[in-house]
Amino acid sequence: MAEQIRIISKNFEVPNAETIDVFIERGGYEGLKKALRLTVEEVVEVVKASGLRGRGGAGFPTGVKWSFMPKEPKKPHYLCCNADEGEPGTFKDRKIIETDPHSLIEGIIIGAYAIRSKLAFVYVRGEFGLGYRRLSAALEEARARGFVGQNLDGTGHDIDIILYRGAGAYICGEETALMESLEGKRGYPRPKPPFPAGYGVYGCPTTVNNVETLCTVPHIIKHGADWYRSMGTKASPGTTLFGVSGHVNRPGLYELPLGTPLREIIYEHAGGVPGGRKIKGVIPGGSSTPILTAEMLDTPMDHDGLRTVSSLFGTGAIIVMDETTDxxxxxxxxxxxxxxxxxxxxxxxxxxxxxxxxxxxxxxxxxxxxxxxxxxxxxxxxxxxxxxxxxxxxxxxxxxxxxxxxxxxxxxxxxxxxxxPDPGPVPGVxxxxxxxxxxxxxxx
Ligand SMILES: Cc1cc2nc3c(=O)[nH]c(=O)nc-3n(C[C@H](O)[C@H](O)[C@H](O)COP(=O)(O)O)c2cc1C
Known part of the structure; x- marks a missing residue:
């Protein structure tokens, strides 16, 4: 059985981890300090070499995405952190911004540095009241300590971060709808091309990254690409936060290496199915990902593993349904x-x-x-x-x-x-x- 690992989740159970003092005491902002001593190209190379894949759903390699941004900026560059988290079953990003907001701020600053951006936006899901307040407070603390602002750590690099609250539309998690919404327009996705790295927010080169993706970056910078690759699988290295819900005895978030078998996550970590009932089906990566049958429980939970059973990794949000499910x-x-x-x-x-x-x-x-x-x-x-x-x-x-x-x-x-009986109309539908x-x- 794979041990639960505490990298992205290392502060989840720590009291007051949302405050800058506790965060720094536990090694926070060390990855940032190291990143600012590297060149932009070196930061991108380390993240590329680590094989980190985006955790927003599509699993695109983060370092590769960053490398699409222009090398010589002619217009401002923007980083958008996608904290919209609307996919049913998914609750990892909310946990991060509520309990460990500085880890996101640290990841954003490094990400912005890597794409030559001086301004980053965080698009926060409208319903995340507590998360928004915690993130706002953390941002103020980071500003007061000089982690956000001008001439960071004497390097000449500037960064500002703006929090933007969405209004609770799932579609605004799609990166181009997010940008439209951020610009104050209706959240309609844009046709692609042009892609965000060429034409993003306000028509300027933009990168959109998920919360968990950005939170992982400081650890990679601090410990190196080989360390990261020592966990997970070749094509999907590292750990991720599996969110388990539905018919399990211990629903919750479990940080485990990618490739951990689904059966192990359900039975060892999430405590199995109540009453010892059998499993009927499992949604492996949020509600849009193709359902798995009970015969597919030995599937390794990584991008390739899920493809072998014609499904997708998605957001790593596992919804378990037992035999009583309709x-x-x-x-x-x-x-x-x-x-x-x-x-x-x-x-x-x-x-x-x-x-x-x-x-x-x-x-x-x-x-x-x-x-x-x-x-x-x-x-x-x-x-x-x-x-x-x-x-x-x-x-x-x-x-x-x-x-x-x-x-x-x-x-x-x-x-x-x-x-x-007719289940009756659902309001709004x-x-x-x-x-x-x-x-x-x-x-x-
Ligand atoms: C309908 C739809 C909703 C999405 N919602 C989210 C979301 O809530 N959060 C997120 O990070 N990505 C979401 N995505 C994926 C984003 O478009 C984008 O790929 C992602 O934010 C990129 O970050 P990553 O490279 O770090 O994964 C959604 C995509 C679609 C099509």
């Missing part, structure tokens, strides 16, 4: 979330994400038809890869995989017919109309 209801609930959160810019996503919960609600209410399952799969196929941003895929995958991996459950519900009364129409 997969039809789960699928309908997830579908309602994505319908509610679709920005509506692209027709396939706007329309498809609306039709899916309507059909699922009809099935759940016992009024489904067998053809509905293929109809749902066809709607998914018409959403995937046909939208400006990956939201269309994120909304379609859970439906497609829940049906294909648990088709018997859906068929059984349809066969059983009525007999179950379908405008309160009864789904079973809405005719389903699709053009050929």
């Amino acid at each position: 997969i039809v209801a789960v699928t309908r609930r997830i579908a309602e979330f994505y319908h509610h959160e679709s920005c509506g810019q692209c027709t396939p996503c706007r329309e498809g994400s609306g039709w899916i919960p309507q059909i699922l609600r009809r099935i759940e209410a016992g009024q489904g038809r067998m053809e509905d399952l293929d109809l749902l799969l066809s709607i998914c196929a018409n959403m995937e890869g046909r939208t400006i941003c990956p939201f269309g895929d994120a909304a379609a995958w859970p439906i497609r995989y829940n049906i294909s991996r648990f088709r018997a459950d859906f068929e059984e519900r349809i066969r059983r017919g009525s007999g179950l 379908l405008g309160g109309r009864r789904a079973d009364l809405i005719p389903v129409q699709v053009s050929a």
Whole structure:
């Protein structure tokens, strides 16, 4: 069994770790001091060599992303820290900013230095009241101690950090919607190209990085790329915060090497399933990632491992569902979330994400038809890869995989017919109309 490691989570249980004195006492800001003695190129090289991959969902290598930024700035460069954390099941970034905000500030300063930026933004999820207050207080402390400001540590490097509070829209976690929102506009994703490194916030070169990604950087600078690579797997080095929720005895965050088998995370670290019940399915990386069946529990939890079972690492947010779970209801609930959160810019996503919960609600209410399952799969196929941003895929995958991996459950519900009460309208979804009364129409 892999030991729990305390790198990013080393201050999680420490009283008052959100204050600068405790943070410094525990080795905080040492990575920053070391980074400022290196050249920008050296910092990028160490992070590249470490193999660190972004923890916001896509797993893109951080050092490589930084190296896309122009080497000779003609316009201001910006770093945006993505603290929007909206993917259902994910709660790691909130924990970091609430309990260890200085670790994020330290990571941001190093990240900004690496991309030649003098101004960084933190886009904080609107609902994170405590996190926002802790981060604001920490920023003031860091300013007062000279970690944020001009001529850092006598190096001539300047940095300022601005906190920006979102209004609670999942789509604003998508990097280009985030930038639009930051500019005061509606959070509509931008078509790419141009990519943020060429045209980002206010049309200037920008890098967007996740909270956990940036918090990992000071440790890599302090201990080196080889140290980081000594943990995890070749293609996904290091540790990550696995957030385990659902039917487990000890839900919570577990910092473990990437590649730790899913079974070990659930049974050894999260204490197994209450009442010794069997597992029905596991969502491995946040609600948009394809569900795994109980036969896939030995999958190594890293980017390659999850690909072998046609799923994704996502945010490392594991949602465990035991044998009592109603997969039809789960699928309908997830579908309602994505319908509610679709920005509506692209027709396939706007329309498809609306039709899916309507059909699922009809099935759940016992009024489904067998053809509905293929109809749902066809709607998914018409959403995937046909939208400006990956939201269309994120909304379609859970439906497609829940049906294909648990088709018997859906068929059984349809066969059983009525007999179950209509779950009723969910506020804000379908405008309160009864789904079973809405005719389903699709053009050929
Ligand atoms: C619909 C959608 C929502 C997203 N939400 C988040 C989020 O809340 N936090 C986050 O860090 N990345 C989120 N992402 C990924 C970002 O677009 C981006 O890839 C990430 O912030 C880059 O950081 P990283 O390279 O450190 O992973 C989202 C992507 C999509 C398509």
